Amino acid sequence: MKRTIRKVAVxxxxxxxxxxxxxxxxVGLQVLLLDMVPKEAAAVQDKLLRNKLVNDALQAAIKSNPSPLYTKDAAKRIRTGNFTDDMKAISGCDxxxxxxxxxxDIKKMIFDQVEEHRKPGTLVSSNTSGIPIHLMAEGRSEDFRKHFCGTHFFNPPRYLRLLEVIPTADTDPEVVNFFLEYGSLQLGKTTVLCKDTPAFIANRIGVYGIMSIFRLIDELQLTIDDVDALTGPVIGRPKSATFRTADIVGIDTLVKVAQGVAANCPADEQKxxxxxxxxxxxxxxxxxxGDKTGQGFFRKSKSATGEKEILTLNLKxxxxxxxQKPRFATLETAKPVDDLKTRLGMVVQGTDKAGEFYRLFHYGLFSYISHRIPEIADELYRIDDAMMAGxxxxxxxxxxxxxLNVGKTTEKMKAAGFTVAPWVDEMLAAGIKSFYTVQNGKRLFYDIASKSYRPIPGADAFIVMKNFEGETVWKNSACRTYHLGDDVLGLEWYTKMGSIGGEVLEGIQKSILLAEDKYKGLVxxxxTTNFSAGANVGMIFMFAIEQEYDELDMAIRQFQQTMTRARFSAVPVVVAPHALALGGxxxxxxxxxxxxxxxETYIGLVELGVGLIPGGGGTKEFTLRAADEMHEDEPETITLKNRFLTIATAKVATSAHEAFELGILRKGHDEVVFNQGRRITEAKKSVIELYDSGYISPVVRQDIKVLGRSALGALLTGxxxxxxxxxxxxHDALVARKLAYVMxxxxxSEPTLVSEQYLLDLEREAxxxxxxxxxxxxxxxxxxxSGKPIRN
Known part of the structure; x- marks a missing residue:
């Protein structure tokens, strides 16, 4: 059946x-948020008092940082109420x-009321992280059980992409498939089908990893600071690493999950x-x-000089x-290496205590995940998806x-006393040497049941650039251009933080040229973790400090010319940014x-922070858009002032939705893709759509209205x-005056129509x-x- 979700009850x-x-x-849904009536308001009729608990909780969420909302206005879609007065309203929810x-017992009481008021066919789910899903379905009606499932979000739900879907034996397969697809497409989640086992997938593996590290810290005589240095970004994990993560999650929560696994998984060899x-x-x-009580593995304090500092717990x-900043030779050697896979290979070969830690940790982890199939999942890719997203x-x-090479690592594991599940030995004995492979741009996984490679279900919705290395059309040391199929090219670069320097600009120009020659367009x-942190400021600094102004002028011209080339190419150029998309x-x-x-795109023109103005056409483009947005029924300077302030205050949109409000993305033109993994696929579709609808290259503008002194005076006064x-x-004021002059x-002496090149020249000179x-x-x-500008 076709389902449409318009209204959700939480x-x-x-x-x-x-x-x-x-x-x-x-994501655009109407929401009914309900909770208990406070005890002190049980006998009163005042609606505000009876809804105080839910209203206070919602306001606390809205004010929290980072924000759980894409835009502040989204909160208007949430209506609050209480279980006693408003539960009947769930009849209108999907x-x-x-x-x-x-x-x-409390969940069953809630579901008693849900049974009373829900319409037949309405989806019902629980966000429980620990209670078996089938226990909550016991005794319910057939219609309830058919439409009931576990849907476990991770906190914070906006930012952590995992949604575990846990059906019972009675859940209708149509309902399961709907949750998996809807969660991916509309909620932007990596949806993972789980079995109804303790802690499901992500917490089962993740908490094992943390608890095994707690054992290693005693065995190897490591400190908390040692472990967080070893288990953070250097091995592809979040900055919060191990102990900081535990403080954020809550140490009591961590212990509760761990004890639940120990008590309810008697067959777990590592219980x-x-x-x-x-x-x-x-x-x-x-x-x-942890954070909820003000101290855990870490505690905030003030030094003797009154400065804030973070203290670490000594476990002994x-x-x-x-x-204390740890110093391990293995870490010092690996940190400068940008490629994660190369770093992993280096750290497990370390000859110091860090190397020993990495070997023992990975051997234990690999052993554990091999034994969890088919207990918690039938397919190995589900475990990887859950850990990456959750x-x-x-x-x-x-x-x-x-x-790390499955065959060689397995031999070393066994020599060190670790075991692997029999299916791993069978796979290696059959001559299959890896869990994943790529064929024709598609990623395949080793399927234990069929003992062969199979495509990951639903993977057609996701384009991963690196999977097309066999379709490389052109490359230099910073970029690759791939044929993504259907006569569409794709360009990616892999510089540090995605910085845009000369080779990236060359890649953009060359890719457009290739696309114009015989393809429909370019994505x-x-x-990588971030789309791009902007232009290569190191190159700018080098030219400037050596006073190579001709070289610097040439570099800025090249940047502007490349942006202009993207704008006026003969074929569509579609960009799919994510995470940081700053400056250039x-x-x-x-x-x-x-x-x-x-x-989750954090985009903005941030050049003012480093004492510059946008020099790659950004100032020109904001001036052009301001001119197009001017209305006769309001002062012309209003629109220009708003655009000026966005640049002058280096505003960065905290979501793609906010980027529309800042005028960076264009309403009715640009798109938001909730699932980050789908954005390249959607960009490719856009290229084809634009091309097939008869793409016509834009015309260079000669009619941009600039306001001259009338606006300049107002901006300078501000x-x-x-x-x-x-x-x-x-210095802020000096840079802002330069920006105002250009815009x-x-x-x-009076408002004048100018060309794009006129504005680009002013921009470059400034x-x-x-x-x-x-x-x-x-x-x-x-x-x-340091990664941060000083304010001088």
Whole structure:
């Protein structure tokens, strides 16, 4: 049957419930958020008092940072109420999700009321992370059981992409398939089908990994600071690594999950690892639970000089002390290496204590995941998907095993006393040497049941650039251009932080030229952590510090020419940004025929932060758009001022939706793709659509209205006011005046129509002049050293 979700009821407004409600509202759904009537309001009729608990929880969620909403206006889609007065309203909802406290008796009471009011055929699910799904379905009507399922979101629901779908034996397969598809397409999630086993997939593996590290810390005599340095980005894990993650999640929550596995998984060969060590149990007993109680493995404090500092717990003494920077030769050697897979190969070969840690940790992990099939999943890719989406791993555990060579690593594991499941030995004996392979641009996984490679179901919806290496059309040391099929080219680059330098600009120009020759168009995207942090400021700094102004002028011209080439190419150029898309990456997006941006895209023109103005056409483009947006019924300077302030304050959109509000993305033109993994596929579809509908290259504009002195005076007055109020430094004011001059078209006596090239020339001249400013160079140098600009 065809299902449409328009309205969702969320039952329970705690940390998870309120944020799940916000995520549903963020994707455009109407949401009914319900919770209990406070005890003190049980006998009163005042609706505000009776809804105080749910309203306070929702407001706390809305005000939290990072925001659970794509835009503030999305909160208007959430209506609040209470279980006593408003449960009947769930009859108008298409999906009812329970998110109350983790107690089976309370959940059953809630489902009693759901049974009373829901319409037959309405979807019902639970967000439980620990209670078996089938226990909640017992005793329910046949229609309820057919439409009931576990849907486990991870916190925070907007940012962590995992949605575990856990059916019971009675769940209708149509319902399961709907949740899997809807979660992926509409909610932007990596949806993973799980079995109804304790902790499902992600928490089962993730908590095993954490608890095994707790054992290793004692065995190898490591400190908390040691382990968090070893288990963070260097091996493709989040910055929060191990112990910081535990503080964020809640140490009591971690222990509860671990004890649940130990108690309910008698056949788990590693069940003893899930028993908390003595020091961990003591922390729970002392209420040192992490962020929620103000201290856990870490505690915030103030130094003798009054500065904020973070202290680390010494597990032996129980005392907190200033954090210590670990020094391991293995780490120092691996950190400068950009490629994660190369780094993994290096760290497990380390000859120091760090190398020993990496070997023992990975051997234990690989052994554990091999034995969990088919207990928690029938297919190995589900485990990798769950860990990447739920715990933020860059690559999955089985893929890591592939990187380290399955056959050789398995031999070393056995020599070190670790076992692997029989199916791994059978796979290797059959001459199959890896868990994954790529054929014709498609990723295949080793299927244990058929003992052969099979395509990952649903993978056709996802284009992964690196899977097309066999279809490389052109490359240099920073870029590759692939044929993505259907006469569409794809360009990706893999510089540090996605920085855009000379070779990337060459790649864009060359890819457009190739596409114009015999293809329908070009997709520009990549599969790295961030799309791009912008132009290569290191190159700018080098030219400026050596006063190579001719070289610098040439570099800026090349950047502008490349953006212009993207705008006026003979075929469609579609950009698919995600995560960071700053500075030059934002300028590229502004000049594309269409942007297919991931919902989690943080995009903006940030050059003012380093003492520059956007010099790759960004200032020109904002001026052009301001001119097009001017209305006769409002002062012309209003629109220009808004555009000016967006650049002058270096605003970065906190989502693709907010990028529309900032005027970076264009309403009715650019697209938001909720599932980040689908954005390249959608971009390819856009290229084909634009081409097949008779693509016509835009015309170079000669009619851009600039306001000259009439607007320049107003902007300079505003800048002076900000400076006098100490909101802007002397240098901030200098840069802002340069920006205002360009956006007003210079010191013109009256409004004038100018060309795009006129504005590009003004922009380039201002950029060049700022590169000669000492304070600009100080800001750039600070960014290169620390990643953050100084405010001078």
């Amino acid at each position: 039952l329970g407004s705690g940390v998870m419930g309120s944020r799940i409600a916000c995520h549903f509202a963020g 999906w009812i999700i329970e998110v109350v406290v983790e107690r089976l 003893d690892i899930f028993q908390p060590p003595v020091w961990l149990s003591k922390m729970v007993g002392d209420n040192w639970l 003494t129980g005392e907190y002390a200033p954090r 715990f933020g791993w860059e690559i999955g555990a089985f893929e890591s095993w592939d990187v 520009i995207a990549n599969d 990456a934002c300028e590229l997006t502004l000049h594309s025929d269409r942007a297919c941006a991931a919902a 800048i002076n006011g900000m400076w006098r109020a100490n909101y802007a430094t002397d 007003c078209g210079g010191d013109l 950029f060049l002049s700022l590169c000669g400013e000492k304070k600009t160079l100080e800001r750039i140098q600070s960014v290169l050293k």
